Amino acid sequence: MCGFIGIFGNTDVAADIYVSLLNLQHRGQDASGMVTFSNRFNLKKGDGLVRDVFKEKNFSYLKGNIGIGHVRYPTIGRGETNDAQPFLSNVPYGIVLAHNGNVINFYSLKEELERERLRVLNSMSDSELILNVLADEISSQLPFSVDNLFRAMEEVFVKLKGSYSAVAFIKDKGMIAFRDPNGIKPIIYGIKGDNFAVASEGVALQAIGFEIVRDVLPGEVVFFDMDRKIHYKRLREEKHYPCIFEYVYFARPDSILDGKSVYEARLNLGKELSKRVRERLLDIDLIVPVPDTSRPAAVALAEELGIKYREGLMKNRYIGRTFIMPCQKEREESVRLKLSPVKEELFGKKVMLVDDSIVRGNTSKEIIQLVRDAGASEVHLAISSPPLRYPCYYGIDMQTRGDFIASDKKEEEIRKIIGADSLTYQSVDGLVKSVSCGLDMNFCTACFTANYPISIDSSDLKRIEYDRVNK
Ligand code: SF4
Known part of the structure; x- marks a missing residue:
């Protein structure tokens, strides 16, 4: 990107x-x-x-x-x-x-x-x-x-x-x-x-x-x-x-891409996610976004479920976005530098965090621990996109399956690893429905579904993977 x-x-x-x-x-x-x-x-x-x-x-x-x-x-x-x-x-x-x-x-x-x-x-x-x-x-x-x-x-x-x-x-x-x-x-x-x-x-x-x-x-x-x-x-x-992940994460919410509002797509993602969260019959006190990308989805989720919405995590605006930092060490170190909990809001509460995606899981684990350390009695996680499982070869820095915690793990295993009380992902249908905003559209969803719109030659694929692993 x-x-x-x-x-x-x-x-x-x-x-x-x-x-x-x-x-x-x-x-x-x-x-x-x-x-x-x-x-x-x-x-x-x-x-x-x-x-x-x-x-x-x-x-x-x-x-x-x-x-x-x-x-x-x-x-x-x-x-x-x-x-x-x-x-x-x-x-x-x-x-x-x-x-x-x-x-x-x-x-x-x-x-x-x-x-x-x-x-x-x-x-x-x-x-x-x-x-x-x-x-x-x-x-x-x-x-x-x-x-x-x-x-x-x-x-x-x-x-x-x-x-x-x-x-x-x-x-x-x-x-x-x-x-x-x-x-x-x-x-x-x-x-x-x-x-x-x-x-x-x-x-x-x-x-x-x-x-x-x-x-x-x-x-x-x-x-x-x-x-x-x-x-x-x-x-x-x-x-x-068009890349569906642009609407989930990359693009700015005030952008219109191919005629569709990114902000509206993110609100829709929250509405769709509420259907899955409701099925779980969870008892939640607060919905809290992981700033900033997931905020519209969290707002819509809270509205749909009738649960209080609070800004329980504050972002230091002068630290870069963790996902696009080139190496893992920088990412891990930056979570606590980047986010600070609002203890007064979180203490003693059953909190549902809303994030846009889980890539390797390390960031989610750290954020959940951060909210627990702030005194939350339960920390649930809802993700506005489906599990990221497959490499992207079209411009995102996740080109090997080893990049994803969900590539070989089921949701329950992921929940345990990241330390959440519950984990709810968006469905692929919910994702496509949210972003298409009622229009009949195709998207690249390959990192969620392995449906690659452009095939890649096996020798080129090996070179790309070798290059990424040895970066
Ligand atoms: S695989 Fe497709 S949907 Fe996923 S990030 Fe790459 S271009 Fe976007």
Whole structure:
């Protein structure tokens, strides 16, 4: 999971890119980067949060009315500085690109590109690979024209497998946005006067005053040329499988993804979860969210069950999201740094905590103990998504089955390990019903169901798993 923003404006865009990246920070905290164009590409990227990477002095050279920004959360690659985005290719024309997703044939395609097209890739980032495939295909379709660009993109879609939503700027030609044929990861574009912008989530556009036009469709290319004319072409018409976990956890609740409100989806998750909790005939005094993602689900759950809702855990806002920290040690150490119990609310109460998911179980165990230590007489746990059991190969850092406590354990075993008095998961049907908001829709649910919308070659799969285990 990553976040990007691309802006084609009239005046310097660096400040707007900075604001947008702050609004996308939840999508990646590992590295941040920005490139602008003013007769040359001006690039600044580094490890860390947006506020740490960009200093006031950087804005004196980040000049230009066109630019791309990125926040990274590593999937392919080891998360080294070299892998930070955006990436730049000098040939042809000069192209910069940033993306979100995961190219699942990364290793085989990288080798092919280096062997047969004599391109040299300097990082282990699939964004650099996408950039080089795009550059190579544009070079094969010269002279440049919009039709030839669409022809080049047809080949890009054939070569790249996996999930990729991307924005690129081609010097003196225009800004291009595209989304993989199954539309797994979000991408949305907007306008402000004759300015154009594209981002991973609408919140990044709204924060800088852009009016949202619509999501880029699966298999579609949107091109904004130097005369500020927008060209669209849907090159592939395949089934749309947006990532359902975006609605559960990743996206900001004030975002609308593919026409559906993330906040509404999370409220629905709480309503659906109430059906399962009710079946258990539990005696609960308080519903308490594990902040922040699960708050709407907890509110709806409390309303449905007629149980008091309280903020029993306070979050230190200056500690990063634990799930997306790259190593387990950091995650474990950060729970007590991140959360603090409100003892006055919890003492002597039968508490039901609501969280969005359980990955490895260590965080849940620590939070439950934290609430017990604060004096709760019982600690129950309700999860707004079903058990996470299967690896994600499309852009989330959980690519081996060993990442999940539920991959080989039943719910009762998990309950005992994490030390809860009861454990209630959402059903897969409840999840899909909640997120589709009454519409007939497909989703990628592979990490819950093993129904993978895009198959992965076994040698690529082995390389991905080896890379993750030896990270
Ligand atoms: S496997 Fe899960 S996290 Fe990955 S894209 Fe599919 S729904 Fe999203």
